[in-house]
Amino acid sequence: MKLETTELNWFVRKTSDRDETFYILVEEELQRAREKFPSSILSMTALVEEVGELAKALLHYRAGKCEFSHIIEEATQVAVMAQRVAVEGDASINNADYQEPNNET
Numbered sequence: 001m002k003l004e005t006t007e008l009n010w011f012v013r014k015t016s017d018r019d020e021t022f023y024i025l026v027e028e029e030l031q032r033a034r035e036k037f038p039s040s041i042l043s044m045t046a047l048v049e050e051v052g053e054l055a056k057a058l059l060h061y062r063a064g065k066c067e068f069s070h071i072i073e074e075a076t077q078v079a080v081m082a083q084r085v086a087v088e089g090d091a092s093i094n095n096a097d098y099q100e101p102n103n104e105t
């Protein structure tokens with residue numbers, strides 16, 4: 001995903017406009033993600049991976065190693081995976097042969 005907006009354009013826009021753009025990016029990325037990875041297997045793992053990539057992007061931006069658009073890109077992917085976990089669940093967790101320990105004494 002490449003944002004067409006420049007970093008300057010992003011920051012001079014109103015917060016509500018940035019919100020709206022972000023929702024559109026999430027919707028577009030959600031469709032791409034579902035086409036590329038239709039299964040919900042390991043979706044929670046993918047969410048955590050994306051959270052790590054977002055943190056890395058923030059650090060790289062601070063160090064001048066990437067554009068702010070990379071942060072938006074990673075944040076979009078985090079939002080998409082959070083939505084997929086919420087809507088589709090995670091088949092690898094749902095199907096795991098695991099029992100919560102009984103903590104009653």
Ligand SMILES: [Mg+2]
Binds near residue numbers: 050
């Ligand atoms: Mg990513």
